[in-house]
Structures are given as structure tokens and as C-alpha cells.
Amino acid sequence: MRKFLLHPFWLMVVPLMLFNPGEACALQVHGEPEGLYVHQIAHLHYIFALGYFYWDIRRTSFTGRGWGYLQMFCLLMTCWNLMAFIGHIAGAYLHPTSLVQKDHYLTTLLLEPFTLTKYIYYVTKLDHLIYVPAMFCLFIGLRSFYHSVAQEDLGGQR
Amino acid sequence: MNGLPMLPTIVVDVSGSVLNIIFSSLSLWYAFRLTRLRPDNFLWGYLFYVTLAITAFALSRAVGHLAKEIFYITGNINLWHDIAPYSGGINTFCMISVAAVMIFYHKGVQAYEAIEQEAAKLKQSKIRLTKTANELKELNLNLEDKVEERTAELSESEKKFRHLFTASKDMVFFTDKHNRILDINASGLEMLGYASDDRPSLGLEDLFRNEGAVRAYGRSLVMYGYIQDLEAEFKKQDGTTVYVLISATALYDEYSQVIGSECIAKDLTRLKTMMEQLVSSEKMASVGQMAAGIAHEINTPLGIILGYAQLMMDDFEPDSETYQNLEVIERQTQASRKIVADLLKYSRQSGSARESVNVNEIFTDAVAITEHSLNLSHIKVYLHCAEELPVVIGDPEKLRQVVVNLINNAHHAMDGLERGELHLQTRYAKNEGKVIAEVRDTGHGIEDKIKAKIFDPFFTTKPVGKGTGLGLSVSYGIIQEHGGTIEIDSPVHEADGTVVQGTLFRLVLPVAQETSAIKEE
Structure with a gap:
């Protein structure tokens, strides 16, 4: 190791880098689209994690209604993620002039002519129609787990 | 201006956000309760963290959406533009966190399963160990019971054999391979003339009168392993002989070598x-x-x-x-x-009378007849007459003759001594229904070799012309005629076990009632 560090190459290069840095680009600037990209990558990561979770629940063959609701949650959440992913893309492609407020925010219109991007944007804006059932499935799944365990304890006490 | 109203999307967004807050909070609540119910369960713990991440993401998102809608509705769009990057960043972070936690589910479950398997194995091992421990405990308890039971049996057996050893009227002793007596019972010691608390160091050589008998004893044990009904003579402490019948068994070690013997000797002296x-x-x-x-x-x-x-x-x-x-x-x-x-x-050819006779009177008469000559020889007479002595049926003259004969013999036995003692005693053996009359002197005694001859007619130890040798023969005949017996003890064995010089003649006569019954038969 010592022989490697004392090699003539390093003995020349290291002082050169220290005394003549030039544009070393030590800190990278994160521009505007990067946030969207990170968010989209997070969606993809979430989709992968949900799929893996779903597969693992099936693999482990845990029985009971709770596990079924949890699988349903995974499927709905995956759908939501896809919907959100697509919605974000559609939002990015939607021209800012496509949405117009007549006199108030609540009277906002998506202007004609309607394109596929506009339709997709509109439909994906209704993502809570999937997200809420997914969260409901998570809720009843955990409640089911809780009741089954509580029943076990009750049975054990008897 | 035509277009699609965005109001429905706004309504869905707001109501959905509210519902998401509600459902995610409830989910987190149940997940938390689960961990409370099963604090040691990995799976519920893991689900709690997944739910926590999901809830954090749902809350972050719902709050962000609600804030946006509120700001837009209230016209504070610029304010939302300031907050939006933070909200979006938090959303992204929460989403990545949820995904990360979910990915670990697989490994977590694997670890959980491995732990569960190990726990199950440990549980099984514990069950087996408990079962084995219980079995061992039970075995141990049974073992203790069995040992206790066996010990009690052995103790009982030992007690029985110890009692047999100590209470036996025959001599029982154990020897080692050098013919030394290791243990001998009280009857054995008594038979040899020792006190029962004596512990004499004896060997077979000290016991057998004949040395050849010791060799024969050892040889028989080696050759046959036992001895059956061997007649032998043992030496007593006082040098006299006791005749015994021996049965013995050899004792062996693990190499089948004789290491000693156990022997039972029955006293045959009386029988002999x-x-x-x-x-x-x-x-x-x-x-x-x-x-x-x-x-x-x-x-x-x-x-x-x-x-x-x-x-x-x-x-x-x-x-x-x-x-x-x-x-x-x-x-x-x-x-x-x-x-x-x-x-x-x-020879009982002469006639005789039959009447009730008091032996005390016979003794008194006999003493009166002989007292004078006894006094001349410095012989002191002790007369011990039993009170309430029952009568016997017989001829008083003949019985008096017997007693006088015995006194004369005693006198003769004490001739030459400076002084002598003559003890006359009568007693009643109630259990046997006999009257016992004893004449004891302190004279020279009778040698063993002539004891069997003294009742023979014409046998006498007196000089020629001094006795006919018919005195004891006649006495014997008379007592026989009366249904009684004459016993001799010389030297005299006292009741306390001591032996004194002299001779004792014991007349044993049946009491009147029995004698009559015999004669009637």
C-alpha cells in the first residue's frame, strides 16, 4: 500500500490537483426538472416495492382476511402509482393556457380542443378514487389483524 | 369559451384527502394496537412501521393537497408556490421511505421465519427437555422409592439373620482363610465356657481338641465346599470337652478361592x-x-x-x-x-411298700443317722428343705437307704480332706411335676472315664473289703422302681455358670398324683 501511494504518478498528480484546481465541479446544480424526475423515480420505486410486497405476501402463504385486504391495498396502490406517474407526465405536457379560470378557481375549465393529453390529465386528477379505496383496504386489513389477534387472546384466556 | 370544468377533480381531491387522513390514521391506530397486543411479534412490529410510513406519506400528501386547494380558493396562489417545493419534496421522501420499508419485508419475514423456526425448535427442545426432566425426576423418585424399599428389605433380612445368629441355641461362627474366628454368637461363647460379652481371639486350632480334625475341616471345605454332620470334640475354656456336630459351608472370593467358612456346631454332650x-x-x-x-x-x-x-x-x-x-x-x-x-x-425282686413319702423327712432321718460319723470327719452338713414339698409315692425305707447310700459315698469322697461340706437340698419343679433331691459334696469328684460305670453292680473305688460295689446299683434300682432318675454332675456346674469341685447326685422323683396314675396304667 505504501509503495502504491509513493508511486511517482501520485506524487506528481496530487500536488497538481491541489494547487491548480480549475473547474472541479465539486457541487452539482440541481435544475428544475430534477425534482419531477426524482418524484417519478420514487413512484417507480414504490411500484416495485408494492409488487415485491404483494409477491412476498403470497409467497409466505399467510392466511386470513387481513392478508387479503393487504394484497388488495398493494394492487390498488400500484394502480394509483401508475395513474399518478402518468398524470405527472400528462401534467408536464399540458400547456399552461389549457386551464383557464372564468372568475374563480372553482370555475376553472380545461379548454378545448380536447386532446389525449388533456383527457389523461383530467382522469388522473381523479386519482383519489383509487387512492381512497386503497387506504380503506389498508385500514380494514389492519383492523382485521387486530381483531383476529384479540380473538386469539380472548380464546386463550377462556 | 368552452371547456371541461375542473370542479369535480377539486371536490374529489379535497374529499379524498380528508378520507385519506381518516383511513391512514385509523390504520396506524390499529397497527399500534397490534403491537401492544403482541409486543414480541416481529410481523406486527414490521407492519406498524410500514403503516407508519404509509400514513406519513398519506398525511403529507393529503395535507399538501388540502393546503393547495385552500390557497387556490382563497387566492393565495403565490403563497402556495412558495410552499409547493417543500410539500412535493416531503411527499417524494415519504414515498421513497414507504418503498424502502416495504422492500425490507422479504428479508424481515425470512428473519422472522428463521427466528420462529429456531424458537419452535427451542420450544420443542424445551418440551423434550421438560419431558425428559420429568421422566428423570419420576425415575429418580421411583429410584429413591426402590432403593428405600430394597434397603428396608435388606434391613429386615439382615435383622432376621442377625436374630437367627444371636438367638440360635447352637454355636454359629465365621472364619477367615487363616482359620481365625471372625465372629461367634453368644451361644457359641457360652458353649465354650466364655461370658457372652467376651471377645476371645480364637482360631480353629484353639477350638478342636484334635489337630487332625482342623486339617480335615479345611480339606473338606476346599474339596467339597461344605461339611455335613462332622462329629468333633471342642476344647472349652476350662479344658473340658464339649462334643459337637458340625455343618459348615465354604466362602469364596471372586476368583473362586476359599476365603473362609461359616459353621454351625450343635452341642451333643448331653445327647452323648x-x-x-x-x-x-x-x-x-x-x-x-x-x-x-x-x-x-x-x-x-x-x-x-x-x-x-x-x-x-x-x-x-x-x-x-x-x-x-x-x-x-x-x-x-x-x-x-x-x-x-x-x-x-x-433286681427288684424284693417286695416294697407303697405309701406317701415326704422327701424332706427322708433327708432329715438320713442326716440324723449319719451326722455323728460326718462330724467326726469334720464334714459340715447343710440341709435345705423346701417348704410345702409335695409327697411322692414309694417305700420310705428304701428311699432312706438310697439317701444314706449317697451320704456315705459323699463321706467317702471327702475322706482325707481337712474339712468338707455336704449340701442336702430338696425342691419342687412345679412345671415338670417332679420332686428334686440333691446330695452334693465338696470331695474329689468322679473322673469322666468312670462316670458311666458307677452304677454297675460290684463296681467300687473303695479298697477291697470296704465296699461291695452294690450301693449305687441298688440305689439306682430303687429310684428306677419309683419312676425316678438319678443324675450326676461332677464337677458341679452352678446355676450362675461357675464350676466347683465335688459331686452332685440329683434324685428326680415324680410327685404323688402322677406316680399313682402311672402305676394305675
Whole structure:
């Protein structure tokens, strides 16, 4: 190791880098689209994690209604993620002039002519129609787990 | 201006956000309760963290959406533009966190399963260990019970054999391979003349009178492993002999080498004496018959000789030589007739009376007759008469003759001694229904070799002319005639085990009622 560090190459290069840095680009600037990209990558990561979770629940063959609701949650959440992913893309492609407020925010219109991007944007804006059932499935799944365990304890006490 | 109203999307967004807050909060609540119910369960713990991440993401998102809608509705769009990057960043972060936690589910479950398997194995091991421990405990308890039971049995067995050893009336002893006696019971010690608390160091050589018998004993054990009914003579502490019948068994070690023996010796002395007495009785019975025949034949010519001698004495002057010779003939003939009369008494040919006799009176009379001559010889007489002594049926004259005979013999045995003692004692053995009369002197005693002969007719230790040898024979015959026995003990064995010099004659006579019954039969 010592022989490697004392090699003539390093003995020349290291002082050169220290005394003549030039544009070393030590800190990278994160521009505007990067946030969207990170968010989209997070969606993809979430989709992968949900799929893996779903597969693992099936693999482990845990029985009971709770596990079924949890699988349903995974499927709905995956759908939501896809919907959100697509919605974000559609939002990015939607021209800012496509949405117009007549006199108030609540009277906002998506202007004609309607394109596929506009339709997709509109439909994906209704993502809570999937997200809420997914969260409901998570809720009843955990409640089911809780009741089954509580029943076990009750049975054990008897 | 035509277009699609965005109001429905706004309504769905707001209501959905509110519902998301509600459902995610409830989910987190149940997940938390699960961990409370099963604090040690990995799966519920993991689900709690997944739910926490999901709830954090849902809350972040819902709050952000609600804030946006509120800001837009209230016209504070610029304010939202300031907050939006933070909200979006938090959303992204929460989403990545949820995904990260979910990805770990697989490994977590694997770890959980591995732990569960190990826990199950441990549980099984614990169950098996508990079962084994219980079995061992039970075995241990049973073992203790069994050991206790076996110990009790052994103790009981040991007690029985110890009792057999100590309480046996026969001699029981154990020897080592050097013929040393390791242990001997109290009866054995008593038989050898030792006190029961003595612990003499004895060997077989000290025990057997004959050395060859010791060798024969050892040889038989080596050759056959046992000895059965071996007659032997043991030496007592005082040097006298005890006759025994031996049965012995060899003791072996793990190499089948004889390491000693266990032996039982039965005292045959009394049996032997009885046998000798029986032989003597038979002998005397035949001698008696012969004597009776001879006496009967001689009695008649003696009567004739005496008659003619007395007739002839009338024909001569008393101071003539012939008269004196006839007197000698008469005297000797009288003496011969007395001998013949004694012989007839011995052979029970002479008649006898039958009446109730008090033995105490017999003793008193006999002492009165002999006391004078006894005093001259410095013999002190001790008369111990039992009170309320039952009577016997018999001839008082003959019984008196027996007692006088015995006193005379005692006197003779104490001749030459400076002083002697004569003890006369009567007692009643109630259990046996016998009257016992004892005459004991402190004289020289009777040698073992002549004990069996003293009742023989004409056997005497007195000088020639001093005794006819018929005294004890006649006494024997009289006592026999009365249904009794004469026993001799010389030297005398006292009740306390001590041995004193002298001779004891013991007359054993049945009490009156029994005697009558016998005669009636």
C-alpha cells in the first residue's frame, strides 16, 4: 500500500490537483426538472416495492382476511402509482393556457380542443378514487389483524 | 369559451384527502394496537412501521393537497408556490421511505421465519427437555422409592439373620482363610465356657481338641465346599470337652478361592451322656436279671448252710473250737445272705411298700443317722428343705437307704480332706411335676472315664473289703422302681455358670398324683 501511494504518478498528480484546481465541479446544480424526475423515480420505486410486497405476501402463504385486504391495498396502490406517474407526465405536457379560470378557481375549465393529453390529465386528477379505496383496504386489513389477534387472546384466556 | 370544468377533480381531491387522513390514521391506530397486543411479534412490529410510513406519506400528501386547494380558493396562489417545493419534496421522501420499508419485508419475514423456526425448535427442545426432566425426576423418585424399599428389605433380612445368629441355641461362627474366628454368637461363647460379652481371639486350632480334625475341616471345605454332620470334640475354656456336630459351608472370593467358612456346631454332650446312660441302663438291666437268677439259686443253699450251721452249734460247747468255727460259718453265711438280699433289691425282686413319702423327712432321718460319723470327719452338713414339698409315692425305707447310700459315698469322697461340706437340698419343679433331691459334696469328684460305670453292680473305688460295689446299683434300682432318675454332675456346674469341685447326685422323683396314675396304667 505504501509503495502504491509513493508511486511517482501520485506524487506528481496530487500536488497538481491541489494547487491548480480549475473547474472541479465539486457541487452539482440541481435544475428544475430534477425534482419531477426524482418524484417519478420514487413512484417507480414504490411500484416495485408494492409488487415485491404483494409477491412476498403470497409467497409466505399467510392466511386470513387481513392478508387479503393487504394484497388488495398493494394492487390498488400500484394502480394509483401508475395513474399518478402518468398524470405527472400528462401534467408536464399540458400547456399552461389549457386551464383557464372564468372568475374563480372553482370555475376553472380545461379548454378545448380536447386532446389525449388533456383527457389523461383530467382522469388522473381523479386519482383519489383509487387512492381512497386503497387506504380503506389498508385500514380494514389492519383492523382485521387486530381483531383476529384479540380473538386469539380472548380464546386463550377462556 | 368552452371547456371541461375542473370542479369535480377539486371536490374529489379535497374529499379524498380528508378520507385519506381518516383511513391512514385509523390504520396506524390499529397497527399500534397490534403491537401492544403482541409486543414480541416481529410481523406486527414490521407492519406498524410500514403503516407508519404509509400514513406519513398519506398525511403529507393529503395535507399538501388540502393546503393547495385552500390557497387556490382563497387566492393565495403565490403563497402556495412558495410552499409547493417543500410539500412535493416531503411527499417524494415519504414515498421513497414507504418503498424502502416495504422492500425490507422479504428479508424481515425470512428473519422472522428463521427466528420462529429456531424458537419452535427451542420450544420443542424445551418440551423434550421438560419431558425428559420429568421422566428423570419420576425415575429418580421411583429410584429413591426402590432403593428405600430394597434397603428396608435388606434391613429386615439382615435383622432376621442377625436374630437367627444371636438367638440360635447352637454355636454359629465365621472364619477367615487363616482359620481365625471372625465372629461367634453368644451361644457359641457360652458353649465354650466364655461370658457372652467376651471377645476371645480364637482360631480353629484353639477350638478342636484334635489337630487332625482342623486339617480335615479345611480339606473338606476346599474339596467339597461344605461339611455335613462332622462329629468333633471342642476344647472349652476350662479344658473340658464339649462334643459337637458340625455343618459348615465354604466362602469364596471372586476368583473362586476359599476365603473362609461359616459353621454351625450343635452341642451333643448331653445327647452323648444320655446315650451312654441308656447303654448303661440296658447293661444294668441285663446284669440285674442275671443277678436275680443267681441270687435266687444261691439263697436256698445259703439258708440250708445257715440252718445246719446253727443246728450244729447246738451240739458243741460255746468255747469249743468247733463252735467258734461254726460261728464264723454262720457270720459269713449271714454276710452272703445280705449280699444276696442286696442283689435281689437291685433286681427288684424284693417286695416294697407303697405309701406317701415326704422327701424332706427322708433327708432329715438320713442326716440324723449319719451326722455323728460326718462330724467326726469334720464334714459340715447343710440341709435345705423346701417348704410345702409335695409327697411322692414309694417305700420310705428304701428311699432312706438310697439317701444314706449317697451320704456315705459323699463321706467317702471327702475322706482325707481337712474339712468338707455336704449340701442336702430338696425342691419342687412345679412345671415338670417332679420332686428334686440333691446330695452334693465338696470331695474329689468322679473322673469322666468312670462316670458311666458307677452304677454297675460290684463296681467300687473303695479298697477291697470296704465296699461291695452294690450301693449305687441298688440305689439306682430303687429310684428306677419309683419312676425316678438319678443324675450326676461332677464337677458341679452352678446355676450362675461357675464350676466347683465335688459331686452332685440329683434324685428326680415324680410327685404323688402322677406316680399313682402311672402305676394305675
